[in-house]
Amino acid sequence: MNERIIEKLSILADAAKYDASCSSSGGKRKNMDKGLGNAEGMGICHSYTEDGRCVSLLKILLTNHCIFDCAYCVSRKSNDVKRAAFTVEEVVDLTMNFYRRNYIEGLFLSSGIFSSPDYTMERLVRICKKLRTEERFNGYIHLKTIPGASEELIQEAGLYADRLSVNIELPSELSLQALAPEKNYAEILTPMSQIQSKVAANREERELFKKAPQFAPAGQTTQLVVGASPETDHQIIQLTDSLYKGYGLKRVYYSGYVPVSGDQRLPQVVQPPLMREHRLYQSDWLMRFYGFDADEILDPAHPHLDLEIDPKLAWALRHRHVFPVDVNTADYELILRVPGVGMKSAKRIVAARRFAPLTLDHLHKFGVVLRRARYFITCRGMALEKREYDEQTVRRKILYGDGQTRSALVKRQLDLFAPEPTIVTAPDLVSPQLDLFRQAG
Structure with missing residues (x-):
């Protein structure tokens, strides 16, 4: 792997760590004749943790260039960060090379929006299509749908991806207008509704025709940022409930706000x-x-x-x-x-x-x-x-x-093998270990 690809991977894998929307999908994609890989419902691992524990989902952005200036996003247009972009062929080659070396079991692919939603979405779909049709890749693919993209592109994306997701971003449209004025709930909820109806239609079609192609067999998910806006937990849970009931989502993911800029519209927090x-x-x-x-x-x-x-x-x-x-x-x-x-x-x-x-x-x-x-x-x-x-x-x-008392508990020495469970917080996801990836070159 050459240095240019490694540098891109470093930038775009690090930018992707803020997206929490990946977990075991429960989706099943059987191996096709002479195909490579298999996405069974045993669970998919998702990224690399800071302490080096092995997980197996390649989680990257196609690009961190973005035409939007969302205050809470590390890839916002006005943020002074290193920018990079993969080509369609580079993402396909990375995925297949890592898969053949047993580094990964699937791909989580998202992107900043460059040029236009359709322009970006078309390239994401091309990657999935190329993996499925030319490389015969049968591993798990989770694809982020770009709000504002055409229904035709969403339809095509669902034929190649196991799971689709559209980030709702913030718990209310008022906060979205304040922190991400280029976005609106209509452009986010419309593709959610389209995916829901297409999944339902595909389910009915497959009852009649067993060999009909699947559409997003692992369903759809979304993610919202918690702590960047003033909504209460009650408001967030009400929104979550409406998303499950109204759009048939498989999961709603919550991402604690990570301070990534000094924007005055954002709360000043020390940690998520x-x-x-x-x-x-x-x-x-x-x-x-x-x-x-x-x-x-x-x-x-x-x-x-x-x-x-x-x-x-x-x-x-x-x-x-x-x-x-x-x-x-x-x-x-x-x-x-x-x-x-x-x-x-x-x-x-x-x-x-x-x-x-x-x-x-x-x-x-x-x-x-x-x-x-x-x-x-x-x-x-x-x-x-x-x-x-x-x-x-x-x-x-x-x-x-x-x-x-509390003080007595604090003074008690912790036992490594304590019989009662202790709640621990998940370590922050970091970019893939590049030393390991260098061996793929």
Whole structure:
């Protein structure tokens, strides 16, 4: 690999690290005859972390040149950064070379907008088409759709990419107008709607014709920046709920605002709001898998997520009248709402209690976190706590334990093999390790 390509890769992989919209897709693309690669639903790894852990998605921009001047974006037109652009052939060659050397399992491709949305989108589509038709590449492809691109290009993109995504950018159109005045919600929501309708139409077509080509089999996603604008968590969750219900999105990704410029329109923060981002993901999970409505997680009276406790525990503390519930008789949906009980644990509880009444030992074996759940359940009609505690006492006991204070916990030496899980924040994604890539040349 020559030095010019390495320099481009360094610039454009680093610029792509701010895009969080890639994860296991669940999409399945079977290998075609004499093809190369396979995208099975076992999960796709996505980038390189700072400590060098191996992941396998080549995540790059086609270019970081951009005609827009979005205040929160590192590639904004007025930002003084190194610029670069790949050609279509260079991206195809990089992808195939890395794939053949088993460095990657797929491609995540986005781009700044140069010249026009259609001009940029046409080149992105050409890359995907060339990979699929000329190189016979069957690995995973996640393609960012450019807002404002024509419907014809979106249609063609969906025939070659496993997943499409359109970034909604900010939680409200008012903030979008303030921080990215060249963009508008109409140009973002229109392709979302087009993708949704094309996915639905393709599903019906494939029921009639099994060999009909797939359209974006892994669906579509979006991403929004958290912390660059004044919206509350309640507003963000309401938006997320409307996107899931109105546009059939597979995932909404939240990206804590990383200060990349000194623009006066932006908040002056020292570091990204990682814990807030984490709580939003937990809330998202509750809506998608635990049966929570957006209005249950937050409301106008409680517009912000509690950063000390997870949103399910926060809901349970606000709704003490619902608890305790008996694990031997309660519905599956109600057991799911008990803090410390996950989906697997709830299913094990419902399956096992058909044969015998459950005991505390059963719950422990099923993976229930009793340190949290004990205040919200009964077992065979007996409460696990002898006393009823008010909301603040339960909160304090769960956070700090019995008879301990925050300072006592802080002083305790951390155990590398502690039996209780510790929440850690994901390391910042960085550009691929160029020393490794030099070996591909």
